[in-house]
Amino acid sequence: MKHALWLVLLTLAAFLIDMNLSISGFRTDLVTLVVYRYALTSTPARGMLFGSVLGAAEDALSGMMIGPALLGKGLVGFASPFLSRGFFRWTPVLGFLGPFALTIVGGLAEYASLSIFEDIKGGFVPGIALLIAQGALNGFIGILLRPEKDEF
Amino acid sequence: MPGRKLLPLVVLIALVSFLMTWQARRGPLNPLAGVDSAFYGLSGGIGTAVSRTGDLFRNLTTGKDDIKVLEDRIAMLKRQNDQMIELKKENERLKALLDLKQHTPACVASANVVARGARHWANTVIIDAGSAQGVQKDMAVITPQGLVGKVMRAGREYSSVLLINDIRFSVAARFQESRVEAIVSGTGGSGCMLKYFPYDQAVKKGDVLISSGLDGLFPEGLKVGWVSGLGPDEGLFKNAEVVPFVNPAAVEEVMIIKR
Numbered sequence: 001m002k003h004a005l006w007l008v009l010l011t012l013a014a015f016l017i018d019m020n021l022s023i024s025g026f027r028t029d030l031v032t033l034v035v036y037r038y039a040l041t042s043t044p045a046r047g048m049l050f051g052s053v054l055g056a057a058e059d060a061l062s063g064m065m066i067g068p069a070l071l072g073k074g075l076v077g078f079a080s081p082f083l084s085r086g087f088f089r090w091t092p093v094l095g096f097l098g099p100f101a102l103t104i105v106g107g108l109a110e111y112a113s114l115s116i117f118e119d120i121k122g123g124f125v126p127g128i129a130l131l132i133a134q135g136a137l138n139g140f141i142g143i144l145l146r147p148e149k150d151e152f
Numbered sequence: 153m154p155g156r157k158l159l160p161l162v163v164l165i166a167l168v169s170f171l172m173t174w175q176a177r178r179g180p181l182n183p184l185a186g187v188d189s190a191f192y193g194l195s196g197g198i199g200t201a202v203s204r205t206g207d208l209f210r211n212l213t214t215g216k217d218d219i220k221v222l223e224d225r226i227a228m229l230k231r232q233n234d235q236m237i238e239l240k241k242e243n244e245r246l247k248a249l250l251d252l253k254q255h256t257p258a259c260v261a262s263a264n265v266v267a268r269g270a271r272h273w274a275n276t277v278i279i280d281a282g283s284a285q286g287v288q289k290d291m292a293v294i295t296p297q298g299l300v301g302k303v304m305r306a307g308r309e310y311s312s313v314l315l316i317n318d319i320r321f322s323v324a325a326r327f328q329e330s331r332v333e334a335i336v337s338g339t340g341g342s343g344c345m346l347k348y349f350p351y352d353q354a355v356k357k358g359d360v361l362i363s364s365g366l367d368g369l370f371p372e373g374l375k376v377g378w379v380s381g382l383g384p385d386e387g388l389f390k391n392a393e394v395v396p397f398v399n400p401a402a403v404e405e406v407m408i409i410k411r
Contacts, residue, residue: 019195019267019278022401027268045160052164060184061191062271063305063312067172069271074164110273117172119320127273127319127340 010034011054015061029134031058032103035073036138037145039080040098051077068113072106079105084147092143100139107131182305192278192310195267242404248296249405258371258409261285265403266310275318275338275400281408282307290369293406298375298397299323299363300406311408315400316376317344324367325376328360336361336376336394342401344377346392355379355392371411 014030021028031054039047055073059066083098084090111127175181184191253259261281269276281287283306293300293313301321304314314321321338325346334349349355359379365372375397383391 015191016195019269022268044157048160048164057184058271060182062269062274062276063180063182063307064271064274065172065175065180066183067168067175068273070171071164071168074168075161078161078164107273110271113168113172114273117176125341129341 007034007038015058019061023133023137026130026133028137029103029107030138030141032073032076032106032134033099033138033141033145035077036080036099036102036142039077040084040145041147042077042081044078044081047077047081048074049077051075065117067117068110071113072110075109076102076106090146095143095146096139098139099142099145100135103135103138104131107134180305192267192280195278245296245405249407252294252296253407256407256409258411260291260408260410261287262405262407263287263311264405269312273319273340275315275321275340276304277301277313277315277403279311279313279406279408280309282309282311284308285408287311287408288410291408291410292370292374293408294374295398295403295406298377299370300398300400300403302369303408313406315403316396316398317342317400322347322367323370323376324364325361326364327355328362330354330359333364333366334361342399343380344394344396345383346379346394347389349390349392351388351390353390355382355390357381361394365411369411371409 011034014034017030018028035051035054038050052070052074055069058069263279263281265277266280267278287303287306289303289306291303299316301313301315303311305312317338319338319340323336325336326333332353335347336344337347339345357379361376363370363374363376377394377396379392380395381393
């Protein structure tokens with residue numbers, strides 16, 4: 001119960017920060033980090049479900065089509081648990097690379113779905129710069145998000 | 153079995169494809185209608201609340217000896233000075249907006265930007281004026297400096313504005329001097345780009361672009377941006393970088409106008 005309450009508060013805070021904060025013109029994407037952290041110690045299906053719900057909320061709040069963020073965040077939620085399984089061992093490098101790569105992958109999925117279903121007029125390069133900046137910020141915070149020993 | 157592990161992902165992709173195809177035909181779903189207003193209000197109030205809490209905290213920690221008291225007073229005066237400078241700037245912006253409102257008969261409402269849009273691939277802002285104030289979808293959003301964007305969705309008290317630098321945004325424009333027409337589109341970054349400009353027409357850095365009104369959305373003569381650099385030619389057309397007159401990242405007060 002306490003865990004769920006924390007998760008709700010963290011998610012709400014991430015949404016509010018994302019909507020209000022921009023660093024040098026770059027928007028943050030802390031919601032992806034929340035999805036990553038939750039899904040890291042969960043199963044792919046549950047992680048995907050959690051990510052999809054948050055992505056759908058993000059889409060609904062944007063007032064545009066529901067789908068791109070649902071897909072992007074769902075993908076992050078699906079892929080994150082694989083980082084805590086198999087031959088991966090948590091190190092600060094993995095703590096950085098995990099959120100960094102997943103933020104970019106999720107963003108690319110969003111862009112791909114947008115480019116198929118919506119009328120995109122601008123170029124791809126500025127979007128990639130945004131994704132790298134968001135991924136780097138999430139990566140640095142990801143170093144601090146070391147899972148407990150019994151979680152990993 | 154690897155196929156079984158991937159099943160949730162396949163279901164997700166199928167679901168998103170179905171949802172987006174359906175919305176592409178029928179328009180975006182709006183499941184949070186009504187609830188989103190409360191969220192935007194909360195988001196807009198966050199900045200004020202944080203600022204007030206910071207002031208309260210600072211007041212609680214005032215000094216015990218004279219030096220500390222004086223240091224606190226200096227800090228307080230600096231803060232007040234900063235606030236006065238901020239108020240002066242706000243006053244100047246509002247005066248300019250009021251002046252524009254008085255000289256713009258098509259003005260529908262003026263509004264404050266209360267939050268940035270939630271989606272990361274979109275450059276949108278939320279403003280505190282909606283259909284209750286007469287705001288409608290596709291109305292132009294401007295400041296005294298020029299075009300900001302257009303209303304993407306009008307709720308009752310809040311509206312989403314698609315900014316000029318968004319990858320979905322475009323406006324029919326023309327050069328102020330040569331009167332040659334072109335299209336200005338957002339890039340998703342901080343600037344815009346000039347498209348469909350005939351290769352045999354001259355364009356140079358610093359040329360000013362205004363809206364032509366030929367797109368049926370924006371009134372004629374709104375200041376859009378200026379050419380900051382020339383790009384490679386693409387067949388029959390030239391490309392150029394355009395800097396909007398309004399910095400989309402620093403918009404605070406706007407005016408909504410009808411065509």
